[in-house]
Amino acid sequence: MADDDKTPGRQVITDYAQAHFRYFRTADGTVFAQRNNHPVARPIRSQGTSGSHRQELMVGLFNDGYGVFSGTALKEALDLIEALAVTQDVQPVHIRVAPGFDGATWLDLGRTDGQSVRIHPTGWDVRTPDPREVCWRRTQLTGELPLPAADTNGKGIDLLLRLCNFANAQTECLAVAWLIGCLGPSVPVPAPFLTGPQGAGKSTGGRMLVRIIEGMSGDLRRAPKDEENLIAAVAAGWVTALDNLSHLAPDLSDLMCCIVTGAETIKRALYTDGDVVRARYRRPLLLTGIDVGVIRPDLAERLLPLRLERPAVRRTEAELWRDFEEALPAILGSLLDLTVKVRAAEADIPTDLRMADFAHLCAQLDAATGLGALNAYRTSLDDLNDDVIEGDLLAQTVLKYADDLTPGDPTRMTSTQWLHTLTGLYTSDDHRPLPKGWPTTGKVLSDRLKRLQPTLAARGVLIDWGRTSESRYIEMTRPPGPPPPQQESIL
Template identity: 85%
Template sequence: MSDDEKDPARKVITDYAQQHFRYFRTADGTVYAQRNGHPVARPIRSQGTTGSHRQELMVGLFRDGVGVFNGTALKEALDLIEALALTEDVQPVHIRVAPGFDGATWLDLGRTDGQSVRIHPTGWDIAVPDPREVCWRRTQLTGELPLPAKDTDGKGIDLLLRLCNFATAETECLAIAWLIGCLGPSVPVPAPFLTGPQGAGKSTGGRMLIRIVEGMSGDLRRAPKDEENLIAAVAAGWVTALDNLSHMTPDLSDAMCCIVTGAENVKRALFTDGDVFRARYRRPLLLTGIDVGVIRPDLAERLLPLRLERPKVRRTEAELWAEYADALPVVLGSLLDLTVKVRSVEAETPTDLRMADFAHLCAQLDAATGFGALTAYRASLDDLNDDVIEGDLLAQTVLRHAADIEPGAEQRMTSTEWLHCLTHLYTGEEFRPLPKGWPTTGKVLSDRLKRLQPTLAARGVLIDSGRTREGRYIEMARSPASVPHEQQSF
């Protein structure tokens, strides 16, 4: 055959690629490649040094005897394939957990053979998902999980609780509820904050929790110094675990709120003038530390404090992790059994809690096991409200003023008048100096009170605002059904 009769290299590559791979696009326009019959999808524009579709295509062409092609031919072929894929149907890709057909959910085991766990209303089983039902996106943070054990009779839960140093039974049931929530792709879960004295095994306990979902390669990491790096780490995995937090800036606190309940980040695409890159994320988050200082009210509603205690008997790291690795298949199997049991139970959704989905999950867990998780969750939120109040002198001053308001009564003043009233109450007759961060204008006070609204409402103090012909006002009232809480001192 003469050279003129040969097919161009780009056509040979394109024909081979379309025979062996399925190409599709996501809602943001990213094109993915999926080997026929395999659930793992890779972006065709990935330039990663390992596991990129370009490498996958080159290896396939060589091993099947088609040939070895230069970079220009591969680029031209992939350009054409990408253009053709943009006309295909849209399909999402998922990391670790995904919704399936008929009410089922999937858990990616991170295996090269594509085997995953299908959790459905009648049980769970191990199978390779249909590529048109689930497309897995894997990164360097996607570790491999062992095949979960069947018929564990709940032994795995007992093994996990024996390895961790949880201080109370209430803490144990909240940790289990969080793990079940991590297996749900559409359930926002609060961020566990593992705390306790030095030597309580907070970092070890955090690793044990995340490795049930992320595999033995899952680990804790230091909090990034900026939000952009934090979002990049969050988007590349399922559970994000930050270790040894001792201080939380307002920006980091706001970023964590977005991670827990979901948000979208938009930035300019590289090497373009007008294109943008969209990153949607909502991930389970886990934190460890002795104390993070003052907690902002909006983050407090999204935290789940888990207190640990110092173990009575110390063991070496090698012994501990060898036992954990042996127990992990049983732990995962028991967790899946309990997840199926919990999801099959009907329970009423509490309407007074911010994280209503997780509160409903706690109610289901209680109905299935009788643990008392919902009561423990309410108690944990009450403790966090105390932490917020203890760290905010303005909140303490408002509660002190509200103690003189009759239940059911209300007071209405402008923000400037409230600032003068609360400032005078704080300084007292001694005219002590105002603390750093005290509101300096009525507008600043109004904004601070809006942020404190949920915390104060939990103590029976209701803050509202409105407008009349004379101007805007802030209204403070005590709930008629409020129970007096221990008065804060300062």
């Protein structure tokens, strides 16, 4: 055959690719390739070790008898495919959990055959999703889950609770509620903070909770030293677990708040002058540690303290993880059964809690099982408020001042006047010096009070801001009526 009659390599590759793969783009413009009738999608520009589209295209061409093509032909073909895909419809890709059609949600089992769990209003089943309904994205953090066991009659949850060293029944039901929340793609869930004495199995318990969702390859990590690395780790998996925290710097605390409730980062694309890369993230977060020191109020509203206790009988690591791996299919099956039951339960949405979606899930869990998860969640938040107040001398001073307020009679002063008043009240005790971090200006005081506003409101002290024709003011009042009830701690 004359050279002029040969089909160029880039044309052969392009024809083969369009016959065997579906190409589409996401909202941020990334083009993905999805093998026909298979739910896993790969970005065509990826060179990752988890398997790139370029690699699967080369292997497919070779196995189907088309031979080996040069890198130039592959690049030219992929450039053309990418340009054609830009005009296609936009479709999202998901890691581990995804919304489906008709109110269903999907759980990726991480299997090479693409089989996944479909959780629908009347039950759950294992099937391969329609590629146009769900597109899974896999990374090195996507571990494989076993096929869940059916008809477990709840024994899997009992097996899990026997393996973990949770301190009491209230902590157990909050852990179960969090696991159910992790199976919801659109429900922000607070971050469990596993605490307890040394030797209570906090890291082991955290790994077990993570591996129910992420498979046996899921693990805990040290907190990265910078925001960019943490966001990269968050974006590559579903559950992010940080181990053995001893201090929460303000920047890390703020970033954790964003991870729990969702945020977006934008940075300049490599080798470009004006293009940008957008990264959206909202993921379940899990923390372990004995004590992290002072907790900022905004993070406290997004935490779920789970206390563990030292076991009476120690077991070897090999024995413990062998039992867990054997129990994992039953644990996953029982969790799916309970998730279906909880989602079908009707309950009022609590309107007084910040994480209202999770509070509603706790109320549904109570309606389905009678466990008392909502009261346990309220009590855990009350304990966290105590921790915030114990670690903040300004909050303690405000509460001391508010003790002398007449209920229903607001006190208004400028921020500078409040600073002078609260500073005088603090130093009046034995003329003690001001602590490090005490507000130095009225503006700093106002900003600190805005962070403390929910914590103080939970203790019956309302802070508000307003303006007269002459100046701005801060108003402090105690509402009329009895003070908020103090719930007995479960931790």
